[in-house]
Amino acid sequence: MSQLLESHLTPGSAVLDQTCLAGDPWMGTVRAGQTLRILDLEGNQAVDTLFYNADDVSERYSAADTVARNGQLYLSLGSRLYSNAGRVMLDIVADTCGRHDTLGGACSSESNTVRYALDKRPMHSCRDSFMRAICEHREAGVLGLTKRDIVPNINFFMNVPVTPDGHLSFAAGISGAGKYVELKAAMDVVVLISNCPQLNNPCNGYNPTPIRLLVWD
Amino acid sequence: MNLIATHRLLWEETLPGGHHWSGRLRRGTALRLTDVQGGANLSALFYNAEQPLERYNMPDTLKSQHTAFLTAGYVCQSDMGRVLCAITADTVGWHDTWCGVGDAALVRARYGEQRYQEQRNAMFRNGRDGMLIELAKWGLGVRDLVPNINFFSKVVPDEAGALRYVPAHSAAGGTVDLRFEMDTLVVLSAAPHPLDTRAVYAPSDVVLTAYRADAVAMDDPCRTQCAQNGRAFTNTERYLGDVA
Numbered sequence: 001m002s003q004l005l006e007s008h009l010t011p012g013s014a015v016l017d018q019t020c021l022a023g024d025p026w027m028g029t030v031r032a033g034q035t036l037r038i039l040d041l042e043g044n045q046a047v048d049t050l051f052y053n054a055d056d057v058s059e060r061y062s063a064a065d066t067v068a069r070n071g072q073l074y075l076s077l078g079s080r081l082y083s084n085a086g087r088v089m090l091d092i093v094a095d096t097c098g099r100h101d102t103l104g105g106a107c108s109s110e111s112n113t114v115r116y117a118l119d120k121r122p123m124h125s126c127r128d129s130f131m132r133a134i135c136e137h138r139e140a141g142v143l144g145l146t147k148r149d150i151v152p153n154i155n156f157f158m159n160v161p162v163t164p165d166g167h168l169s170f171a172a173g174i175s176g177a178g179k180y181v182e183l184k185a186a187m188d189v190v191v192l193i194s195n196c197p198q199l200n201n202p203c204n205g206y207n208p209t210p211i212r213l214l215v216w217d
Numbered sequence: 218m219n220l221i222a223t224h225r226l227l228w229e230e231t232l233p234g235g236h237h238w239s240g241r242l243r244r245g246t247a248l249r250l251t252d253v254q255g256g257a258n259l260s261a262l263f264y265n266a267e268q269p270l271e272r273y274n275m276p277d278t279l280k281s282q283h284t285a286f287l288t289a290g291y292v293c294q295s296d297m298g299r300v301l302c303a304i305t306a307d308t309v310g311w312h313d314t315w316c317g318v319g320d321a322a323l324v325r326a327r328y329g330e331q332r333y334q335e336q337r338n339a340m341f342r343n344g345r346d347g348m349l350i351e352l353a354k355w356g357l358g359v360r361d362l363v364p365n366i367n368f369f370s371k372v373v374p375d376e377a378g379a380l381r382y383v384p385a386h387s388a389a390g391g392t393v394d395l396r397f398e399m400d401t402l403v404v405l406s407a408a409p410h411p412l413d414t415r416a417v418y419a420p421s422d423v424v425l426t427a428y429r430a431d432a433v434a435m436d437d438p439c440r441t442q443c444a445q446n447g448r449a450f451t452n453t454e455r456y457l458g459d460v461a
Contacts, residue, residue, distance in 0.1 A: 002377075063275070064317025064364040068411045073315065073378035084362065086320050099378075103285070103315065105276020110298030114449045115281045127296075148360045152276050162374050166286040166311065168279050 002076030007094035007182050009035065009216050016215035022208035023124050023197035025133035027140060029054055030185045030215055035093065038156050038193075039180040039212040044173030044205035046158040046196040048106045048126045050151065051081065051089050054188035057143045059083045063102050063152040073162055075100040075154065081183070089189055094182035097175045101155040103168065106130065107198045116200045126153075129194035143190065155196070156181050158203050170201045219306070221249065227427040232259075234420030237347030237406040239354060241266050244457070247305065247396040247430040248403070250423055252369050255389035257421035258410040259368040260318050260344045263293055263301040266400040269357055271295045275314055275364040281445040285374075287312040287366060290442045292449060293395075299453040300446075301401050303439035305430075306394040309387045313367040316380075318344025319411035327409075328418035341418050347406035355402060368393055369421075370410040382412040389421075396430045396439075398453050 011017055015034075019041075020026040030036045038047055053059035065082035067073060075081075077095040080088045092100075108127030112120040130150050134140040157175035162168050197208050227246060232238050234257070242248055250259055265271035274296035282291050289307040292300045319327075324343040331341040345362070352361055369387035372380050407423050409415075433440065433450070440450045 058359050062317065062364075064315065067380070068316040071380045071412070073374050073380065084359065086322060103276060104280055105274065108277075108296070108298070110296070110452070111274075111277045111281065113452060114277070114294070114298045114445050118448055118451065147270055151363050152274070160280075162285040162378070164373055164375060166284060166373070168283055168285040170280065 002098050004096050004098055005077050005094050006096060007037065009037070009182070011214060014214040014216050016213065018213050019210050020193060020195045020213060021210050022195060023129065024195050025129040026193040026195065026213060027133050027137045028191050028213070029188065030191055031188050032185050035182055035184045035216045036191065037180050037182045037214040039178070039214065040097070040157050040175045041177065041212055042209035043177040043179070044157065044175050045209050045211055046198070046203040047156040047211055048194040048196050049154045049156055050192045052143070052145070052149070052190040052192070053083065053089070054190050057145055057149060057190065059085050059087070060149060060151060061089060061154065067102055073102060075102060088186045090183040090185050092181060093184045097157055097179045097181060099159060099174060100181060101158040101160040103162070104155050104158055104160045104170065105152045106194060107196065112200065120200065123199065124197040126194035126196050129197070130192065133192060139190065155203070170203055172202045173205055221426060221428045225428040227429065229424065229426045232405065232407050232423045232425055234422050235342040235408050237351050238425070239351035239402065239404045241400065242397040242403055242427065243400050244397055245430055247394055247428050249392055249394045249426040249428065250368055251426065252387045252389060252391040253422040253424060255387060255421060256385050257369040257387055257407065257423050258413065259423050260348060260406040260408070261366045261368055262348065262363065262404045264402040265295060265301070266402045269355065269361065269402060271297045272361065272363060273301060273366070279314060281449070282443060286314060290438055292439050292446055293366065294449055298449060299456055300398040300449045302395040302397045304393060305396045305439060306392070309369055309391045309393055311371040311386065312393065313370040313372050313410070315364070316367060316372055316411050317364055318348055318406060319409060320345040323411060324409065324418070342408050344406040344408040347408055348404055351404045367410050372412055380412065382410065382414050384414055398433070398450070399457070
């Protein structure tokens with residue numbers, strides 16, 4: 001695991017402090033220079049996250065640019081999150097978990113039918129949370145976000161190890177209650193989160209739980 | 218690699234190194250990709266030709282097959298739980314799924330600048346611009362450019378996830394065969410891989426050979442690779458109105 005670093009920021013001085021319940025989506029804007037903390041309240045909770053340039057949402061988090069430009073499959077302290085235009089969107093400036101996933105993407109009704117069984121389609125999924133968010137949030141409508149903009153996301157607190165011979169698995173989580181990751185924004189970003197409702201694999205410890213989101217100036 | 222019987226051949230063309238291409242491959246047809254000089258990189262994306270909101274999805278493809286790379290037996294899945302194409306044969310053994318395409322700044326920093334103004338069609342090209350040019354021809358654009366496959370390229374992680382590009386992974390004459398299970402828009406760029414460590418810009422040519430494929434049997438190796446693939450084929454057949 002990578003180096004861990006605690007933050008000196010305290011919730012009392014945060015300009016935003018919200019809880020996102022298990023299985024819910026969340027959207028918000030983080031301005032350049034602000035710091036976003038994603039806090040795993042009860043442990044082993046995957047947080048499916050996308051970032052968009054608030055001024056032009058066609059610029060967005062790019063898993064491929066982030067992996068290739070960092071030369072690293074996993075995210076941890078010091079990782080830079082790159083956009084599809086090759087620009088830094090955010091930097092991970094504090095982390096008490098140690099590893100976050102770039103390859104696992106979001107669960108969906110459709111992928112659940114493939115991965116588990118055709119009759120798993122009715123189970124709640126991150127894709128459905130993303131669809132709900134872009135339909136319901138006024139901000140998403142103004143920005144013009146649609147399914148076209150839903151691309152492979154980050155899974156904070158999720159552990160998807162890849163072996164040198166190329167085997168990929170969804171392993172038991174390495175996060176725990178109270179662990180967090182902090183990101184400092186290098187541009188104004190719209191944050192789109194699905195607090196993952198997956199019950200078919202250990203990515204949420206088979207028990208999806210709430211997360212807390214804080215922003216500091 | 219099997220020879221393709223003459224009566225099955227549909228067309229063949231050469232994609233010069235660095236260049237880009239797009240076209241439609243119907244269900245039941247196949248495309249053989251051949252690395253001509255060795256060390257090729259062929260960036261590829263696949264879209265449902267009748268509804269391109271449905272497209273190749275890197276995470277769904279990897280996680281349902283428990284693999285981080287692609288080779289024979291694996292399928293390229295869409296974000297809707299269906300099979301766009303299946304990899305029916307492969308002499309190369311590992312195709313990269315993580316690293317995306319390089320852009321103009323990367324190519325300029327690594328190889329210098331060679332513009333059309335001076336070099337005409339020997340100008341240096343990059344994968345991002347090539348993919349965007351082809352996407353634009355179909356009314357698509359930057360919002361549709363998602364993590365792609367890099368055929369013929371290999372990048373391996375160590376235990377901590379640090380990546381290493383494997384030079385000269387693909388030999389001259391290496392081939393990979395894709396059998397299309399849906400009518401698919403195929404978008405390709407033969408520009409250098411973003412982590413290519415070679416100092417000289419000399420991307421290999423890739424020959425594209427389209428041919429009629431055999432019907433997919435119930436014991437097809439891609440279909441039976443794992444139960445997940447069987448369900449993805451079932452989803453595809455249901456979408457197409459075939460028996461499933």
